[in-house]
Amino acid sequence: MNNPFKYGTIVDADYFTDRVDEVAYISHFINSANHLILISPRRFGKSSVVAKAIKESERKSITVNLEQVTSTADLSAKLLREFFKVHPMERLRHLLSHFRIIPTVSTNPLTGWMDVTFQPGVDGSVLLEDVMELIEKAHTEQDRIIVVLDEFQNVLDLAPRLDKKLRAIMQTQKHINYILLGSQESMMTEIFERKKSPFYHFGELMRLGKLPRDVFHDFLTTRLESYTKSDCSVLADSILDYTDNHPYYSQQLASTIWNIGTLKPETEDILHAAVDHIVTTHGHDYERLWMSINKTSRWILRRLASRATLQTGEYPTSTIYSALKRLQKDGYVIYSDRYEIEDPFFKAWILSYM
Secondary structure: OOOOOOOOOOOOHHHOOOOHHHHHHHHHHHOOOOOEEEEOOOOOOHHHHHHHHHHHHOOOEEEEEHHHOOOHHHHHHHHHHHHHHHOOHHHHHHHHOOOOOOOEEEEOOOOOOEEEEOOOOOOHHHHHHHHHHHHHHOOEOOEOEEEEEEOHHHHHHHOOOHHHHHHHHHOOOOOEEEEEEEOOHHHHHHHHHOOOOOOOOOOEEEEOOOOOHHHHHHHHHHHHOOOOOOOHHHHHHHHHHHHOOOHHHHHHHHHHHHHHHHHOOOOOOHHHHHHHHHHHHOHHHHHHHHHHOOHHHHHHHHHHHOOOOOOOOOOOHHHHHHHHHHHHHOOOEEEOOOEEEOOHHHHHHHHHHO
């Protein structure tokens, strides 16, 4: 039997865990002419939720992750490349002829998809205007396309005033639904809630939280029962207690437990065996991460790992706050009702080795 847990990629079908209300809510917006802004910490499953809602809608869509974009020209190329997956080349030849800068288009023999490149040094703003106009013109009010821009907060770092350029283009488009995802809550809030921002109140703001514990508990219990006759309800509770109900790390821990339980059914304390396996496997990555951060951040991570107070007088409050914001931006720390280390296995590594 295959491992019934999946993590690290967009999940669907049997691997998808509930989120019925969230999928319905997103579907409501993509079946209208409105835009949606979705904010949640990393690895909470926002990309999977959006992908499922779009799949159920049977609408055309393209997705670009801005974390993988290096410049305005690169953004244009990636948008066009994804667009070619939706539309046959023949339909676009007359539209491409109106591009002010003609791209080089070739077929990737490994994937069968179109690869798009532009000459180095070209004006990225011109490229972006042409590509987004192409997307708009290729659709109608009755055949709107969904454009998903993941990790949208990175738009602020790609090029000066790119947010203003994008907003100026988007505000004239009528045949596109935009879904803009982001994991940096403070930056996303700044982009969409600050009155002077070009994207102020651009669309409906939605925040994705952790899964309801009872739903996640049932999901884990049902799948753990496929390999063991022991009390899977208790084991599911232990998993969720350890990960604090985090979607990604709960799936990761459950997957490792399933592997160990299948290969070594004699293992007694299977939860701690799984935790030790994950921490050991990622130990070198955690060590490199630890060496890359400064002394103040290390001190804060140690305090958070042991749930100790940060207000000791060792560092000024302003220094602690600035360091926490950096750690939050880099994805090491999240905030719900308190600041906490995002990765429970990194926290275990800190407690064991630091």
